[in-house]
Amino acid sequence: MVTLRSLALDDAPALTRIYSGASIRHTTGKPLTLDQAHEKIRASLARAAETPRAQWSWGVLAADEMIGLISLRRRTPSMGTISYILREDSWGNGYATHAADQVVTVAFTTVGLNRLEAMHHPDNPASGRVLIKAGFTHIGTSDRQVEGGTTVPYQVYALQNS
Numbered sequence: 187m188v189t190l191r192s193l194a195l196d197d198a199p200a201l202t203r204i205y206s207g208a209s210i211r212h213t214t215g216k217p218l219t220l221d222q223a224h225e226k227i228r229a230s231l232a233r234a235a236e237t238p239r240a241q242w243s244w245g246v247l248a249a250d251e252m253i254g255l256i257s258l259r260r261r262t263p264s265m266g267t268i269s270y271i272l273r274e275d276s277w278g279n280g281y282a283t284h285a286a287d288q289v290v291t292v293a294f295t296t297v298g299l300n301r302l303e304a305m306h307h308p309d310n311p312a313s314g315r316v317l318i319k320a321g322f323t324h325i326g327t328s329d330r331q332v333e334g335g336t337t338v339p340y341q342v343y344a345l346q347n348s
């Protein structure tokens with residue numbers, strides 16, 4: 187349904203379309219400019235070249251069009267976190283779940299992790315559904331300071347490689 191591939195500099199316009207509208211409501215809060223998109227891609231390519239590697243970012247492609255971004259970060263030798271964002275007009279097709287399934291497989295095979303964690307804003311239940319469908323379990327909350335000094339209980343999920 188979706189395929190993943192590494193990012194290239196000319197993905198910047200597609201990235202600005204992904205980081206806009208409802209997709210950023212409970213994530214970055216701000217649309218991405220073209221310059222920022224270029225910078226984000228450059229940073230991701232630089233991190234991809236690091237040894238040991240601690241970050242993997244993929245564009246999510248549906249029908250050859252880039253409609254999202256999904257990332258894996260190694261936090262300890264055996265634990266990593268995943269995050270994802272999809273363009274609003276692509277939601278509801280199972281794309282995020284399919285992308286998360288693929289990243290879980292890479293994390294537990296090629297990368298060799300044995301635990302994954304992820305979190306989402308409490309007002310973003312669709313993201314929690316994606317994690318549950320990908321096999322994660324809700325394990326609690328983690329308070330995060332947001333703009334204005336308010337504390338928001340992010341929902342935390344984990345998946346152990348069995």
Ligand SMILES: CC(C)(COP(=O)(O)OP(=O)(O)OC[C@H]1O[C@@H](n2cnc3c(N)ncnc32)[C@H](O)[C@@H]1OP(=O)(O)O)[C@@H](O)C(=O)NCCC(=O)NCCS
Nearest residue numbers: 209269270271272277278279280281282283311312313315
């Ligand atoms: C979260 C997000 C990636 C989902 O993408 P998607 O491709 O629509 O996800 P899927 O289609 O694979 O699954 C979505 C699930 O959420 C459910 N859902 C959608 N809106 C919901 C809501 N308001 N309440 C509860 N569940 C909801 C869908 O019904 C579906 O579950 P189902 O298959 O059991 O019916 C997308 O909404 C997004 O990019 N949001 C902004 C970025 C973000 O929040 N990222 C997460 C932080 S890591």
